[in-house]
Amino acid sequence: MKKISSLFIFLFMCQSVVFAQETKITVREDQNAPKISKHIYGHFAEHLGRSIYDGFYVGDTSAIPNKEGVRTDIIKALKEIQIPNLRWPGGCFADTYQWKDGIGPQEERPTMVNSWWGGVTEDNSFGTHNFLNLCEELGAEPFISGNVGSGTVKDFADWVQYTNHPAGSPMAKLRKENGREEPWNVKFWGIGNEMWGCGGNMTAEYYANIYKQYATFMNASENNENLYRIAAGATGDDYHWTEVLMREVPKSLIEAVGLHHYAVIDWKAKGPSTNYTEDIYFKSMKEALKMDEFVAGHIEVMEKYDPENEIDLAVDEWGGWYEVEEGTNPGFLYQQNTMRDAMIAGATLNIFNNHSERVKMANIAQTVNVLQAQILTEGEKMILTPTYHVFKMYTVHHDAKLLPVAFDSPEYTFNGESLPAISVSASKSEAGSTNISLVNIDAQKEHKVEIDLEGMDVKKMQGQILRSGKIQDHNTFDDPDKITIKDFKDFNLKNGKLSMVLPPFSVVVLSSKK
Structure with missing residues (x-):
């Protein structure tokens, strides 16, 4: 035997x-294969927790090495992954942000309460000039997400004029008074954020009309002929939202439709960022891989109205979302970043690459100290996460032809x-x-x-x-x-x-x- x-x-x-x-x-x-746009590898910096303040921005009097208040170690790290664009100031924060409060002498800027994220009071010391100068330093295109939810069309149009008009307009004059002679020529503009939720709880039909109004009045000068206007898009499998935008908005007023999807196992119990089981890991990957289904589904809707492929899909928020680290402010969304995040990043970027005929932009949430961050800071210390390393490895795909x-x-x-x-x-x-x-x-x-x-x-x-x-x-x-x-x-x-x-x-x- x-x-x-x-x-x-x-x-x-x-x-x-x-x-x-x-x-x-x-x-x-x-x-006939498309080019993989480098803008698929975009990033996101919201006024949320320690993303801007105590993250990117420490102020020009800080002992931490900085350039105009922005940490030089973060600048160096982001240059090494060839960051192509940076989205700011939100997120949900964008539809509460009054941009004129963030320009002019810092000591004269009014404060505001960040009602979405932690209820903290901000002093507006990081504003439009800081952000756009940072993007210039990084060699990245700025992507401004404008206030539609609580702002006005005039506020939005003034912001476009302030950043883009060369001379002779009221906003160009104001920009020069604040120390910037030449316009920044900002190309990428998000018209609101998550209008189905924190942007105003609107219906798709209502937002489509609002969108057309904002998109119409953005043309402040001849510099704006090449504006890239991104409509606040759907979440997950809300294909109706995309259908309404594609049906109702003329192609002359839109360059891209947004889409948001996070790998969340349960919004009421997101699970820990580090001490998770394989069961939680499997569920996280199941949610992350739904991105392929959602992208394909929204592309199918877009092709009904745009078979010529003139309007892009921009996945301007994505990533893993877990419970915050123990002892941190729940509104700050600070979480660690493990090999699970590397799996989410690598697989998701592969999905975007393979759909690059229509997907031309994406923005991982977020860059520093928030959600699936590439960089974490603690005082003068800084660490690069597994997600950062995936982005660095994938730079070979930037603007390369898809195989x-x-x-x-x-x-x-x-x-x-x-x-x-x-x-x-x-x-x-x-x-x-x-x-x-x-x-x-x-x-x-x-x-x-x-x-x-x-x-x-x-x-x-x-x-x-x-x-x-x-x-x-x-x-x-x-x-x-x-x-x-x-x-x-x-x-x-x-x-x-x-x-x-x-x-x-x-x-x-x-x-x-x-």
């Missing part, structure tokens, strides 16, 4: 080896439910580099993949990987480099076939080299 049992075990092991799954991925060039991929993903199965374990996107840069980003969200299993690059003329590749020992791992102020980007060499390229094993919960990016 013992011999039979041993033989059975041996045969079972052999069978397991023989039938071990290998995922076949095909990457091909397509002359369509085809494959059937293996499954990540937990408690009888399954999700696609592997996410992939690929691109080719203007310099000719072929770039492939892969994410394995499986918390337990490695997955073997073979990528068919036939006809791509790829002879050498170099790789990077982001991984750690536990899915809950994260960087701390005592251990800021626990998770960092490492070289990845465990792959084989032969006869146009690229093979490798993706470790559990890992992000890998490979780029060809001459």
